Amino acid sequence: MAEINLVEAVNRALAYEMAHDQSVVLLGEDIGVNGGVFRATIGLQQRFGSERVIDTPIAETAIAGAAIGMAAMGLKPIVEIQFSGFIYPAIDHIINHASRLRHRTRGRLSCPMVLRSPCGAGIHAPEHHSESPEALFAHMPGLRVIVPSSPSRAYGLLLAAIRDPDPVIFLEPTRLYRLFKQEVMDNGEALPLDVCFTLCEGNDVTLVSWGAMLHETQAAAHGLAQQGILAEVIDVATLKPLDMKTILDSVAKTGRCVIVHEAARTAGYGAEIAANLAEQGLYSLVAPVQRVTGYDVVVPLAKLEYQYMPNVDRIVSAVKTTLEAA
Amino acid sequence: MAEINLVEAVNRALAYEMAHDQSVVLLGEDIGVNGGVFRATIGLQQRFGSERVIDTPIAETAIAGAAIGMAAMGLKPIVEIQFSGFIYPAIDHIINHASRLRHRTRGRLSCPMVLRSPCGAGIHAPEHHSESPEALFAHMPGLRVIVPSSPSRAYGLLLAAIRDPDPVIFLEPTRLYRLFKQEVMDNGEALPLDVCFTLCEGNDVTLVSWGAMLHETQAAAHGLAQQGILAEVIDVATLKPLDMKTILDSVAKTGRCVIVHEAARTAGYGAEIAANLAEQGLYSLVAPVQRVTGYDVVVPLAKLEYQYMPNVDRIVSAVKTTLEAA
Amino acid sequence: MDVVATFRVEYTQFLNPQGDASKSLPEFARDPEALLPLYRAMVRTRLFDAKAITLQRTGNLGTFASSLGQEAIGVGVASAIREEDVLLPYYRDHAAQFLRGVTIVECLLYWGGDERGSDFSGPRRDFPNCVPIGNQVCHAVGVAYAFKLRREARVAVCIIGDGGTSKGDFYEAMNLAGVWRAPVVFVINNNQWAISAPRTIQTAAQTLAQKAIAAGIEGRQVDGNDVIAVRHVIQEAVEKARTGDGPTLIEAISYRLGDHTTADDATRYRDPDVVRQQWALEPIARLRNYLVRANAWGKEQEDRLLLESSETINQAVDAYLATPAPVTEAMFDHLYAQLPDAMREQRATALRFAPTIGERDG
Amino acid sequence: MDVVATFRVEYTQFLNPQGDASKSLPEFARDPEALLPLYRAMVRTRLFDAKAITLQRTGNLGTFASSLGQEAIGVGVASAIREEDVLLPYYRDHAAQFLRGVTIVECLLYWGGDERGSDFSGPRRDFPNCVPIGNQVCHAVGVAYAFKLRREARVAVCIIGDGGTSKGDFYEAMNLAGVWRAPVVFVINNNQWAISAPRTIQTAAQTLAQKAIAAGIEGRQVDGNDVIAVRHVIQEAVEKARTGDGPTLIEAISYRLGDHTTADDATRYRDPDVVRQQWALEPIARLRNYLVRANAWGKEQEDRLLLESSETINQAVDAYLATPAPVTEAMFDHLYAQLPDAMREQRATALRFAPTIGERDG
Ligand SMILES: Cc1ncc(C[n+]2csc(CCOP(=O)(O)OP(=O)(O)O)c2C)c(N)n1
């Protein structure tokens, strides 16, 4: 069983499903001959042909719109948006059509598509290449929103996303693409799309995160463990629909919760989780919830991106605060 | 002093500022000869000319983009998007440019523009005419987001928005356009953009809302008052930046909070307020926070839109729940 | 300076405004009898539009967009394509939808604020009305790509308004279709108005057909009030697409004789005299004059058609008015193939607090 | 069928690839001496590009987009417009920016990941590089509208790549400019590649200039490797715009001789032989040949130019490398004219937890 990184896991999942389902087609910019700017689709055009792995013009609006037309006709289009900063021209079609085609036709037509896009900062990319837009999509009825945090979860969740009969937004943290490898069985086994994953158990505090930030969150958990503080770490993975039960059960046990995400704080997805705690977990909370997030600023260029992103110190300090409280 | 409704108040504010500031220009679809589909700009083209009140082609992307170019050159463009369901093609320019032009040029250029759009359901409009997208914009760094709930606040807040040196998203609830009138002095006095408005005081529970839903919220407060339950009603008005202090002070007094908004629940702006309570107001809370919101579904067509929107019964019931709690 | 490229835009008309054949008619139109279905369809649509407006005025229908004066476009398009082709209409295309098999009741349900109106019978793969201007043009290219990929001899046909040609979607999609040589036909209903915006506010281009040149595809202009010309030009474009020769843009020139919708009052922004002049060009009288002169139509047939059509429409209206409003939980149905557990509680809340469902007037 | 509209696209070239004048030169180019500034600017840009790539390779610069082979476009554009005009560049336009007064240090700071690079001296009203493809075209139309409204004799000039012409922004903006007769010039740097996508997968249109026809504005093609032709055509378009005669689209045909950016490896998707052939068309040797034959340039001047330019560049590089990184709080500066109180706490948190700022390599 091979050790592969996250971008390779994405590639394997795409290859597996294309081999097993003729209706799967890929479209996006530079995904063919070039294999994608991150090489997520490398080898796929050679293997499945340029009719199923389509290099498109630079037209995110039409790419998303065309994918909807394909999906309505029974294909399973997988769109790659080259960077999440360029996803915005596609939003109109995602919210006004993809997310509601089934609903507005009472099930007569549907839209089984996946929109993949790299996301997040930390690779010294140019302007507009470091966005974390998950909260925007999580607010849109009719969508599923997924952010994987490891090669194995990327593989299993992407397979599930492709097989899901409804539109799925799949955001891949660029910082994790090559950060670490994992043994991943290329056996076509999908992961469930409606559960959070508890990565390690602990009774002192619940750490909730997703995507690249799980890396810092787990590092913080390790550091805390040295000091005898046992954190339970939860990977939300599927932001929408949200498996709040796993989080509530954990907080019922720990009484404390720190939510970590890279996106800007205000109206970020951490707010939704914290709000649910205030509604359904209030009596479990022995300390105020803490959100450790990106600041409400434009993601700075490379020189300051690590000043922008939450780091281990911030997470540890937030945990300490919750422990001192009450 | 004349009694005017909300859409008239918008019209007055626009007229006042155009008369006093030559750099203000309006652009949008059908805003000239036709005075806007809701008549918000009626009479303005006749009065200020077609060079300053511009009927544009149907091109929301270019309208938003052109406004940014105008603003960078010292004009103060006010864009009207005909309905909020058609705001999405403008999002790319709002988040990638309007919200960060000042930041990315270190203040060399700036973007003093206002993007106005009707929002919300309840007028039996066709598909895509009943959206409440405020949370999407509230998540974007560098913006201000305002939703007025009365003629006088619409007048004062719009003036403030136009005079603000940075981009402002101004969402006008269509249901309120003609729902009621108020005495509004057309004296050019702006309201502050960084405070919530406490509409009525009470010690039993804090009701937080904005836009059209304040109408139901206040009706609920009235009903509760009959039963001896005194609710404090807060109009957030400016969602971003958020004046959390007013809300926290109120909850410190009441110990209970119900947040009401029309937009879909998940990752709606109510989550941000509830999250702040879980972080900064936990010890004040004697009962779980309640969010009374639109459901996580596509806003249904006219036949079911009132089944979708929060109503007085739901608000009252949520208040009762918080009162029974603990 | 050397010229590196030249282009031209052609215009097609068979029947002039008086209903005289300005040139020899295409094959399908040689026998006047063959034109009767087109005539009947246009008349039925016009009667329906009048009825729908009355329903709206009396509080029995929501905002409605009439096709008054543009019936030849929808009828010409729908009569030129096959059942297995896919139509991607915008909100002013019920003339075409009716010919495709969408029922009057379904159309009324949609405009009455009931999603079930878009779950229409007949063309199960046709798209629902596209309300956001221009989006359907992108969808059409994807639909066409699916046909091409599966080697199906099917064509996607979408319709857009003159105002819609200002939208990025329109250009991106045409350009993409050109690159893909997708089997798609783009039809512009140039009714010369976009709500209050005259055609001249939309673009400095002298024709809308020439916008095809930007995508490297063929663009043609046709008299949109001449149903024979519309059907002929569409048929050529559809067969061209079907045989793998790529997309075509067709600008059908007509005129919006009515208000934009029932929510609009056109007298606010346009001269009634101009509208009156445009009545001289409208498609129904034009074809009737031709048919009458060809002895294929007369007062008796006309009276019967009006009577029968009105009856059909009235029966449909009764059925529509008798249709119970959707149930509250319907807003949770079909959101996803299966409702996520996370949403069950919301559904229960909706059922618990739902106000009694409004009557037709909402 | 009657023809209702015809169009043509013209192509301009003065110097052929060998550097011979294929026709009599425009006024400004009659005196070879007058061409030396253009030549020097192109050479300096090429030396800069080479240096910037080295800096990136050695970890002293972020991803960088070289203009190798396309220097004549930026230099031709910038030399044809006035200080008070406004340039809206994309990310491959430092050739133009340098002539406008943007310093090498500012350019390096930007690509080094420091916003201060966009707070450039010289053309204070010029826009910063536009990274999202096509957006700048919309901004340019707004800029031009402001000039027109205020009766200022200024012109907005934006540049976009061939790939950018597939984007809705490009079409919507051109169309809007046509309607407004806005004083704007749209320049396409057709370097025939969009990362790995050849010009042919962007559009089925035989030229990019013809896309202007969709907007009803003039579209012209020019040899983008002939700086004289570029400057001439731009100058005509700019003066036309300045005198109120509206927008122009200019397709400048060149070739991307280098990788897309330092993050790209073009050997993955294109034939090196084709690139080698394209070197025979590049703009600098072409103009040098002309100048040498005109006895306006020789080895001695060439050597001095290379030497002086390298020195200038090296000094700038030293200054860039010596520039301290921005302070952490900078990310809160200029977000709004005044930082909202609600954000003070976040700023404090940032200062408290900021890791020590990385070296140039981040
Ligand atoms: C993206 C978008 N912007 C604005 C609107 C509001 N709107 C509805 S119809 C219309 C005019 C459309 O004119 P045209 O395309 O000519 O079609 P017509 O109604 O004349 O048939 C507008 C602006 C919309 N539906 N979608």
Ligand SMILES: Cc1ncc(C[n+]2csc(CCOP(=O)(O)OP(=O)(O)O)c2C)c(N)n1
């Ligand atoms: C909207 C958008 N989509 C995708 C990208 C990613 N991207 C950066 S450069 C590029 C190719 C641009 O090609 P072209 O317009 O020809 O300009 P060139 O780089 O060749 O000068 C792409 C797709 C982007 N920057 N913006």
Ligand SMILES: [Mg+2]
């Ligand atoms: Mg029209």
Ligand SMILES: [Mg+2]
């Ligand atoms: Mg290019």
